[in-house]
Amino acid sequence: MTAATRAAGVLTTSQAAERRRARTIGVVFLLAAAVMGAGFGLGVEAGLDSTFGLNVRGTGAELPDLVVPSRLVAAVLAVVCAGLGGVQLARGFTRRLPAVAAVVAVCFVAAFLTWAAAGASFNLTGMLQSTLLRATPLALGACAGVLCERAGVVNIALEGMMLTAAFTGALVASAAGDQLVGVVGAVAVGGLLGLVLALLSIRYRVDQIIGGTVINIFALGLTSFLSQKVFSEYQELNSPGVLRVVRIPLLAELPVLGPVLFANNLFVYAMLLLVPLLTIGLFRTRWGLRVRAVGEHPRAADTVGIDVLQVRYRTVVLGGMVAGLAGAFFTLGSVGRFDENMTAGRGFIALAALIFGRWHPVGALAAALVFGFAESLQSKLAILSTPIPSEFLLMAPYLVTLLVVAGVVGRSRAPAADGQPYVKG
Amino acid sequence: MRVELRGITKRFPGVVANADVDLEVDGGQVLALLGENGAGKSTLMNVLFGLYEPDGGEILLDGSPVRFASPAASIAAGIGMVHQHFMLVPVFSVLENVMLGVETTTRLGGLDRRAARARLVELSAAYNLQVDPDADVEDLSVGAQQRVEILKALYRQADCLILDEPTAVLTPPEIDDLFRIITTLTESGRSVIFISHKLGEVRRIADRITVLRRGEVVGTTTPAESSEADLAALMVGREVQLVVDKSPARPGQPVLRVEGLRVLDERGVAVVDGVSFEVAAGEIVAVAGVQGNGQTELVEALAGLRAVDAGTVHLDGEDVTGLQPRRLLERGMAHVPEDRQRDGVVGAFPVRDNLVLNTFRRRPFARGLRIDRRAIRDNASRLMADFDIRAASPEVAAATLSGGNQQKVIVAREFGHADRLLIAAQPTRGLDVGSIQYIHRRIVDKRDEGAAVLLVSTELDEVLALADRVIVVFRGHIVGTVPRADATRDHLGLLMAGATA
Secondary structure (H helix, E strand, C coil), rough: CCCCHHHHHCHHHHHHHHHHHHHHHHHHHHHHHHHHHHHHHHCCCCCCEEEEECCCCCCCCCEEEEEEEEHHHHHHHHHHHHHHHHHHHHCCCCCCCCHHHHHHHHHHHHHHHHHHCCCCCEEHHHHHHHHHHHHHHHHHHHHHHHHHHHCCCCCCCCHHHHHHHHHHHHHHHHHHCCCCHHHHHHHHHHHHHHHHHHHHHHCCCCCCHHHHHHHHHHHHHHCCCCCCHHHHHCCHHHHHCCCCEEECHHHHHHHHHHHHHCEEEEHHHHHHHHHHHHHHHHHHHHHHHHHHHHHHHHHHHHCCCCCHHHHHHHHHHHHHHHHHHHHHHHHHHHHHCCCCCCCCHHHHHHHHHHHHHCCHHHHHHHHHHHHHHHHHHHHHHHHHHHCCCCCHHHHHHHHHHHHHHHHCCCCCCCCCCCCCCCCCC | CCCEEEEEEEEEEEEEEEEEEEEECCCCCCCECCCCCCCCHHHHHHHHHCCCCCCCCEECCEEEEEECCCCHHHHHCCCCEEECCCCCCCCEEEHHHHCCCCCCCCCCCCEHHHHHHHHHHHHHHHHCCCCCCCCCCHHHHHHHHHHHHHHHHHHHCEEEEEEEECCCCCCCCCHHHHHHHHHHHHHHHCCEEEEEHHHHHHHHHHEEEEEEEECEEEEEEEECCCCCCHHHHHHCCCCCCCCCCCCCCCCCCEEEEEEEEEEEECCCCCCEEEEEEEECCCCEEEEEEECCCHHHHHHHHHHCCCCEEEEEEEEEEECCCCCCCHHHHHHHHHEEEECCHHHHCCCCCCCHHHHCCCCCCCCCCCEEEEEEEHHHHHHHHHHHHHCCCCCCCCCCEECCHHHHHHHHHHHHHHHHHCCEEEEEEECCCCHHHHHHHHHHHHHHHHCCCCCCCEECCCCCCHHHHHHCEEEEEEEEEEEEEHHHHHHHHHHHHHHHCCCCC
16 A cells, blocks of 8 residues: 555555455354344244254264253354454454354354254264265265366366266176175276376367366266166166175274264275375375476476376376266265266266365365265255255355355465466477 | 587478577587577577477587487486576475476485475575575566576586576566576586577677577677677678667647556556656657566556556546546557557457457448448558558458567557557567567657657667656656656666666
8 A cells, every 4th residue: 555545544446345345244244143043043932952863873882962952052153153243344354264254154054953953853973974975975076176187187077977987886896796896897987088088188189178078968878878778678787786884993983973984885984095195195295296287387397307298197097087986986885776867966066176175185075075064964954844945055055165166255276277288399 | 518509400380490500508608699589599499408309400418419309308418498488386385396307205205305405405505596495486576486497407407507588587686696696607617508689688698609590590709709789780680770760859738647556466466556657748758667567567557458456547637547448549548568469469360350459340440330341451451551561461360470560560550549648568579670660660750749658668778769758667666757868778777676766
């Protein structure tokens, strides 16, 4: 700010925009508090309690149910949010704003759950368990996307890769009579589609959005056709069964944490391993440095002797394999059968998680958990018969994604060369 | 290391970029490769660096022939290159950029940052190249980024360093620093190839000078044997007259008045701050400064292409702050943009359409909803003759024209409506001497017709040739306003480096 404008107390355009943004966020916090207080607090008859179950059938140590007075809890949470909103309006959180926003969001969800469970019982641990399960294919898919896009290839074909892999997993597992063989088959097909995407975008420099869309349409058509022709005729080829749950000794007996984290199938463990491995790989190893360099500034990588195209090919194929693992989850980790278009857009949701998670494996996992939470909340709420249509809940995380991508809650920056083919010389 | 190129020929579709080029530099020597833009200097060096494979000729290192299929091979042989546009990953740290491609790893397979940092610190101390290993490259000044590039080459044990136009983006003190670094490098026995089109610098630093013109070597000499005039004549193929004939300015009423202007770049940083000045009718005011000190954003804000964050712009007494480019054009402002390929012409459109890009909605080119093709064609024929635009016909795509002719297309279009104010940013960048003289002449004519002219240039020669008054910018501020009579090269150079008047 120049001395002149400071003296006159005049705001520059950019400062005014920032002020406005801070104020808007404060108002949003206050609105949330109002909804919580008036809707979730006063919306409940006085004297009702909300009961939260903490045990899942047959696992872990038994804990007593958590019983809280519905009105009081909602009211307290509302006051917390109102306070935060007030501070934001008065002076504005700056660096801590993301953390504060997260606190408000958690308060809002907690108040909502208390309201929804008023006079009834709600199994919290069960919901967390299903959150992680539903987040697994999204997180795996997002990790596949992180790989491709960090190397500079936009992977909008995640959906098609996952769908084809789901189909292949069911077919191969049924034929071999072993689900693990099915997983291997799914990963191989994912890698193959990764190679197709790589050829289209790296060698033939097809527009990557179009190339990916072509793969998606092709995958939907092919799997639908084959499942109609083959699976309806030979149903024994579409009965792979589901990978069994592996309980980790001792840890699985922990209350709450046990059933949520340590009694899962292979896919969940693979995802929980892959996220830290990929993080270390990308940010702490030679391989990761080169992959990121190729995605940020391929010409710079080329001038220090890195084979840009080779790095891209390898990384995209690897990404395809991870997408294959994500796809296998649908048939071998969840349903035990292939249905037409059974991924139902989750490849695109994984893409959203990738962006929400700022092209970082850990961020992608966090975003996948938010989406998984919304999905599982929606299915549980159908049972509690609340007056809010559960479909609205399903929309909420995508609204948040839109806001994030639009840059309202901090900026999300893609790798600089994402989507750009590299031409030597 | 002794590096020799013998008979190097490199062809691209339709052009011979290098024809039978010989060149040699000994260890401990600085060879300057001098030539105009487009003379084939960068192509030649990309051949040496393994980015291009030559169509003929051979490369010898210390007497033995080598072939480089890729930069990796060339780096391994001890060649290091500092590109004109730095080859650094902006979101990586200095250390990561230096390590990239030659990473040391720990036993577990992770990056061994500690070992790399130790070597980097050692090198930067030995060659006096100060830079913070952990800073992100995007936060560094241009001079610091260049040091990172040199460190990168030294880290790879380069014996021969190629510096491609290294001074284009530096302030005069940074140039002095660079020259000291080059001296340190040659004292350690390394050879340096210094690519430039600036005569003074070449004579200052080089042991030997090889001059390229149109892809061919037209002479090899030493600073002692040739004056700047000799070198210039070699470079362009005839005697050069950089002085423009012009009468003293007769400034009239102020046309452009800028007050307290503040403009932000894409990251939200104020790159123009508190800038105030005036340009009167009938005078040329030049904005001088090293590239990247806010000139680009200043021009874009004045031309209505970038938001004004604070301050006002008046044109003939009317507040035009934040008006759309078309409204400014209607008020008699014309703009020759700095990046002609991006902002000046639509490459795929024919020349005739490029000549009416911002006037096609007016008479006589438009009649109601209809475009008058004949009027547009007539306009094109007339302007192409007037401005000596060399194109096969008005129908050829603008992208097929040479840089100089593209620039003439823009000048022809913009000068047509520069009744009150002409903003010309880097109007002669990358052009041949003939085109430069022609465009300079036209700018002076425009002034004499009574228009106010704001010239933005990073070339001191151009500023001194044209300006009636010089404004020097540094880091987004005006650090001095100098009448032409007091403007000497040294004085402006000091101001450009940030010294206050």
